[in-house]
Amino acid sequence: MFAGSFLRPDRRGGCAYKGALKARAGIRLAPGPLPSYKADPRTGFNLGPLGDTLDLIEYEGIEPEEALRRSMAATRERPEADPGLAAWTRFALERYLEGGTPGLLPVSHSWVLVTRLGKPDNRGARRYEQCVWGRPYASADGRVRELRVPVARELLGAAAQADRADLAAAAQVVAFGEPHRLPDRFHWHENARPVPDAGEAARRQPEEVRITEVSCLDGQRHELLRESPEEVRRRYAAHGLPALAAAVSASAFTPGHDCEDCKYTPRCPALKRLGGVLGIEDLTRPRRTWSVTNGRSYVGRPGRDEGCPARERLRRLRLPDREARALTPQVIRGHAVHTWIQERHEARPGIACRPDDAPDGRSSWSAGRWTVPREQADLGARMVAAHARHCPYKLSTVAETAHEQTLVVHDTAADVVVVAKTDMIYRDGSSWVYRETKTDARRNPPQEDDILRERPQLALAVLLLGTSTAIGEDISTARVELEVLRPHGARLTVIDPLDPEVRASARQVVLDLSADWHADTTALARPGPHCQSCEMAVWCRPASPDATEG
Ligand code: SF4
Ligand code: SF4
Ligand SMILES: [Zn+2]
Numbered sequence: 001m002f003a004g005s006f007l008r009p010d011r012r013g014g015c016a017y018k019g020a021l022k023a024r025a026g027i028r029l030a031p032g033p034l035p036s037y038k039a040d041p042r043t044g045f046n047l048g049p050l051g052d053t054l055d056l057i058e059y060e061g062i063e064p065e066e067a068l069r070r071s072m073a074a075t076r077e078r079p080e081a082d083p084g085l086a087a088w089t090r091f092a093l094e095r096y097l098e099g100g101t102p103g104l105l106p107v108s109h110s111w112v113l114v115t116r117l118g119k120p121d122n123r124g125a126r127r128y129e130q131c132v133w134g135r136p137y138a139s140a141d142g143r144v145r146e147l148r149v150p151v152a153r154e155l156l157g158a159a160a161q162a163d164r165a166d167l168a169a170a171a172q173v174v175a176f177g178e179p180h181r182l183p184d185r186f187h188w189h190e191n192a193r194p195v196p197d198a199g200e201a202a203r204r205q206p207e208e209v210r211i212t213e214v215s216c217l218d219g220q221r222h223e224l225l226r227e228s229p230e231e232v233r234r235r236y237a238a239h240g241l242p243a244l245a246a247a248v249s250a251s252a253f254t255p256g257h258d259c260e261d262c263k264y265t266p267r268c269p270a271l272k273r274l275g276g277v278l279g280i281e282d283l284t285r286p287r288r289t290w291s292v293t294n295g296r297s298y299v300g301r302p303g304r305d306e307g308c309p310a311r312e313r314l315r316r317l318r319l320p321d322r323e324a325r326a327l328t329p330q331v332i333r334g335h336a337v338h339t340w341i342q343e344r345h346e347a348r349p350g351i352a353c354r355p356d357d358a359p360d361g362r363s364s365w366s367a368g369r370w371t372v373p374r375e376q377a378d379l380g381a382r383m384v385a386a387h388a389r390h391c392p393y394k395l396s397t398v399a400e401t402a403h404e405q406t407l408v409v410h411d412t413a414a415d416v417v418v419v420a421k422t423d424m425i426y427r428d429g430s431s432w433v434y435r436e437t438k439t440d441a442r443r444n445p446p447q448e449d450d451i452l453r454e455r456p457q458l459a460l461a462v463l464l465l466g467t468s469t470a471i472g473e474d475i476s477t478a479r480v481e482l483e484v485l486r487p488h489g490a491r492l493t494v495i496d497p498l499d500p501e502v503r504a505s506a507r508q509v510v511l512d513l514s515a516d517w518h519a520d521t522t523a524l525a526r527p528g529p530h531c532q533s534c535e536m537a538v539w540c541r542p543a544s545p546d547a548t549e550g
Helices: 016-025 048-060 064-072 083-098 166-175 228-250 257-261 293-301 309-316 329-346 374-390 458-467 498-519 529-533
Strands: 103-104 112-116 126-130 134-137 143-151 180-181 208-215 221-227 287-292 365-367 371-372 397-401 407-413 416-423 423-428 429-440 480-488 489-495
Touching: 016 134, 016 228, 048 083, 048 134, 048 309, 048 480, 064 180, 064 293, 083 208, 083 309, 103 489, 112 166, 126 166, 134 416, 143 166, 166 208, 166 221, 166 228, 180 257, 221 228, 257 287, 287 293, 293 309, 293 458, 293 498, 309 374, 309 498, 329 371, 329 374, 329 397, 365 374, 371 374, 374 429, 374 489, 429 458, 458 498
Parallel strands: 143 208, 287 416, 429 480
Antiparallel strands: 103 134, 112 126, 112 180, 134 143, 208 221, 365 371, 397 423, 407 416, 423 429, 480 489
């Protein structure tokens, strides 16, 4: 069974092998030391409750208020939805229901395109099923079919859609699929079941196929495609089929966030295993990913904000940052400084950066997708120039740097997939070096007494670099570096990841950052002054003090 949404362009960075494995649902994997799948009973999908609510409204005629109540309520399988998720769902529902296409009615079954083969093909398969993600609608006579795809963001504009493989694959299913019921996620290996009583109109081939994206942030709609079945067939042959065939046969592994709910996680040859990274021994919790960013969302950042479990949970759910509060000019400047340096290194490997390689800070400048606003331009340019002092290529023993790499290990003692996104990794002779680069515009920054606690990314790097599991080679001379770029200079701090004292401190920092999160099942909001800078405040609904008493 294959949903073309796996081909979406925004899935870059996802694991291709996981997609193939999901499509080839009949493949039985040998049992591993841990269960293959330990789902979190709380939903991890920010549009999941919206779909449940719309099912009740559109298929059972339930009033929106009651439908919302039911889809947020606890059931035998799941706890009550987080209040923040409920607030977002209510908002998204209103936006979704604002518009619609006159004359089209909701369709309560799924369109599934089944291909049966006389004999097994080179994958050993005799049956293929293709389905689509989105909400199906059709005219009463079946001449028009429309797939509406809700998204938790603003629409991306009318970018050229012509060769989008996911659109081509989805349109093929909308045009030629037949009414079926899909198995639930726990029975995904079973066949979709035909719906014999769907009616004549539902079974006829449409004359027109539409795919429309609906923004649940502002109710905007954008028709991505409106074509006849013949046009859809041609589009599919040119763009959909090749991509789909490649996806089903994919063999490339990309460990990362996808490992959280991949059934191959306990045995996957590409995923490194390292018990004890977090210092937690508890296999009872759902398998989840964790990064230092998650830890800081939960625990807070020393001297900057306080801890809040709901903040971590709502960010993990990727509720939209409606007012773009997280992307402050300072944050954009930081990204641009990193990207500028990265582009320099990639364009001229082996050649040390010089101060005059920095951008002209007298006006706004860009690096990658980041454009530094005028008022931050000079500061950012001076930070780029400051990097020259400790550019790794100043060392004749450094030939190559790699930016924005992700180190992933499965902590099998906590059953957590630990994800560390690095700023830069490079090899100095035979040593691996992990470098974290920070920008700091403060005129008189306070002394950092406990660098690992101030910068917990370094603590995690110490734990990962101090063992050959994560890096996969000799680590006897590995080191961790912190480069701080300021408008008037740069500082480099070097940390030995094999020093027992350093390792003990790093372990404590990482444990303090992860232990409460790991045990937490409620993710309650903890309001305070830190809410002022929290981009989730728009959805957050802390319980009133009365409600928490007694
Ligand atoms: S465990 Fe991770 S890397 Fe391995 S197949 Fe699954 S998602 Fe891919
Ligand atoms: S607004 Fe405040 S209470 Fe709500 S998630 Fe953010 S920090 Fe927590
Ligand atoms: Zn450099």
